[in-house]
Amino acid sequence: MDLERIAGARFDALILGGGITGVATAHRLARLGWSPLLIEPRDLAWGTSSRSSRLIHGGLRYLAHGELRLVRRALAERRALARIAPHLVRPTPMLLPLGRGEPWRWRTFAPAGVVAYDLLAGRRGWPRGRTIGRDEAETLVPGLRLGDERRVRVFYDGVTDDRRLTLVTAMAAREAGAQVVGRCELLGLEATEHGARARLRDLVSGQTLDVVVRSVVNATGPWVDRVRQRYGATRRGRLVRPSRGSHLAIPWRIDAAMLVPHPRDGRVGFFVPTATGMIVGTTDVADEGDPDAVRPSPDEIAYLEELADDGIPGMAGRERTGWAGLRPLAESPGPTNALSRAARYVMESVEGIPFLSIVGGKLTLHRVMARDAVRRLRPHLGTPARPARPDTAHLPGGDLATLAGLEARLRATGLDATQARWMVSRYGSQAEAVLGDEPPAPLGRGSIPLACEVGWAVREEGARTLSDVLLRWRLPELALDAEDETRIARAALTLLAHRLGLGSARAERERARWERERRAVWGGTGDRAAATR
Ligand SMILES: Cc1cc2nc3c(=O)[nH]c(=O)nc-3n(C[C@H](O)[C@H](O)[C@H](O)COP(=O)(O)OP(=O)(O)OC[C@H]3O[C@@H](n4cnc5c(N)ncnc54)[C@H](O)[C@@H]3O)c2cc1C
Known part of the structure; x- marks a missing residue:
């Protein structure tokens, strides 16, 4: 957006932080x-909202910790989000x-836990758990290591793309009248x-x-206390305790997620499919360092590699890319x-106005957090101009009949399977608008990402820099060689x-910004997965 246009304007709220909590509150x-x-x-x-385990759950x-209220609320949100953004x-x-x-505790808890989980979720609108044969399990997750059970337990949870969920919520906020910069x-x-x-300051x-x-x-999530300090909030003590969690991306297609206790310590790890x-x-390590420079330690990378190789021995030797979030x-x-x-x-007061900090929570609960935050602001803002209506409108791209139907339609227009899956999972019903009338033009040697996505990111999603575009593709997670990645960045x-x-x-500054930010999240091109601060 054109920042000059808002110079001198008055706003009811200035929201600091473009993660899921901020954009949901703006919406x-x-x-x-x-x-x-x-x-x-x-x-x-940029922060935690692109570095989660991507589960809406x-x-x-x-449940094992007895947080029943939290779990029940999250399960209700899971159902609601799948309805308003089925592509995400x-x-x-x-x-x-x-x-x-696995440890006996997990072996006894897990089967009972999923039954309780399904019961808490209620009857409507979500597939129930079941058992499947070993063959089906091996088809869903090729190369996995099964145990001695004849059938494998399965339950259903939500898988998302956290970054896209944040972006479309920001788009919805803009459509509702928010300024998001x-x-x-x-x-x-x-x-x-x-x-x-x-x-x-426009950066x-x-x-x-x-x-x-x-x-x-x-x-501002993990930055909350730094931001409070910087702008003069005076309450004693800190509000946030950051904990680092790391992940590896591996180019190995799976059609189901998987929960597997780590062979070293029994902590349950996630294997989550992506496009x-x-x-x-993931990991859980106390981390008081600069949130802008959070990276997995070599120990965490080794720990996750061990988990990956134990869960799916069939993919040993595949390239891995690591990153961390707080x-x-x-x-x-x-x-x-x-x-x-x-x-x-x-709630604090800074320069005579209310200054509300939000900490904790989960990606899954972002709408609940936004509602609770606005409830706390309300006494300071007065009566809203519009009544609170149920939050049932589709998010951008969410108004589609079936994902498979849309994928088939895109295939019929000449997209290959990878392109169709990529476009549907990112843009949902807007995929055809993103593609326009031109034939799909890949920017690198593979079939994704596509040239048409650059214009869409700028026009519709508020991208302002090269780095915005490439971060949104998670370019380093596409397992490209350095030459191909450079070619895509140059074409974009x-x-x-x-x-x-x-x-x-x-243009040179844009290239340098991308290299800096790439290094901050994933390490430099050609680095191994491991790198420390
Ligand atoms: C490893 C890991 C796995 C997780 N897995 C899941 C999961 O599977 N499911 C789930 O529901 N939740 C999960 N979570 C939790 C979830 O990701 C977070 O609760 C959520 O993303 C936090 O969002 P946020 O908007 O509060 O913070 P952030 O996403 O960190 O956003 C804060 C933003 O503030 C910005 N900022 C910093 N300084 C300033 C400033 N001065 N002015 C303005 N903006 C500023 C930052 O750049 C950042 O973009 C996970 C978290 C981690 C770390």
């Missing part, structure tokens, strides 16, 4: 008729191979008679501008793996430069 406020402005210094979903583990939240079989030498930072707040003056052009805001929502392969995770857990005593995932909201830059009228100096 909720805008739907109720308030005027939110959301700013994010990097790309949307109640969490069997939280898919009921997916989760295999529970047992009899592989990436690559923009808050320089400071200053009290005025009718709110606070917020000085913003692409370097320009500064002022707006007036009536409240601030600090939805181009799978991810394996869970923004609400501060309380105890080890991070025992801390509740429930959200916490803390050419298209972007043409569309935005960029000169050669700016």
Whole structure:
């Protein structure tokens, strides 16, 4: 968006943070008729919201911890999200191979746990657990190691693309009237008679501008305490206890997810299918470092490789790409793996206006968190212009009859299977609009990503830089060789430069920004999966 257009404007809320919590809060406020402005210094979903295990779930583990209320709420959200964004939240079989030498606690808890899980989910709108034969399990997850059971237990949970879910929620927020701006930072707040003056800096052009805001929502996840400090919140003590979790992406196609206890310590690991392969995770390590530079340690990479090779020995030797994210857990005593995932909201006052910080929570519960956050802001904002309606409208791309039908239609127009799967999983019913009338033009040696996606990202999804476009493809997770990755980045830059009228100096800055941000998340091109801060 054109930042100059908002100079001098007044907003009911300035939302800091373009992760799932921030965009969902912007969406909720805008739907109720308030005027939110959301700013994010990097790309949307730069933080934890692109680094989760990509499950929309109640969490069997939280059931074991007795967090029944949290699990029940999350299961209700799972059903609702699969209805409003079926391309992004898919009921997916989760295999529970047992009899592989796992700890007895898991062996006894897991079968009973999935029955309780299904009961908590209620009867409607979600497939129930069952058992399948070994052959079917081997077809769903080629190369897996089964135990001594004749049949394999399966239950269903939601699998998503966290980054896309964040992006389409931001699109929905914009459609509802929110301003959502990436690559923009808050320089400071200053009290005025009718709110606070917020000085913003556009991190692409370097320009500064002022707006007036009536409240601030600090939805910066693991950055919450740094942000509170920076802008002058004075409450003592910290709110967030960050815990690092890492994953590996492996180009090995699976059609079901899988839960497998780690052979070393029995901690349950996830194998989750993606549009181009799978991810394996995760770890749980206390981490007080800079959230912008969070990377898996070599120990974590080795731990995840062990898990991957034990779960699916058939894919040993496949290339792996690793990254890490920080869970923004609400501060309380105890080890991070025992801390509740429930959200916490803390209201302070900065420069005479309410300053609400949100910590904890889960990707799955983002709409619940947004609702709870807005409820806390309401006494400060007054009566909303529109009544609260049930949140049942489709997210962009979500209004489709069946995924398989759309995939078949795209195949009939000449897309290969990989392209059709990629387009449907990313854009849902908007896939045909993204493709336009031109034949699909891959940017690299493989059949994805496609040239038409660059224009769409800029036009419809608010991408402002080369890095925004490439981060959204998760380019390093496509298991390309360095030469092919460079070719795709160069081709995308050419298209972007043409569309935005960029000169050669700016194009060079774009390339450098992408290399910096790629290194920060995945390490440099050609690095092994492992790298430390
Ligand atoms: C390893 C791991 C696995 C997980 N798996 C799951 C799962 O399977 N299912 C599930 O439901 N949940 C999962 N979670 C939890 C879930 O991912 C998080 O709860 C959620 O993504 C947090 O979103 P957020 O918007 O609060 O924070 P973030 O996504 O981190 O967003 C905060 C944003 O604030 C921005 N920011 C920083 N400083 C500023 C500033 N000064 N001004 C403005 N913006 C700023 C950052 O750039 C960032 O984009 C997982 C978490 C981890 C770490």
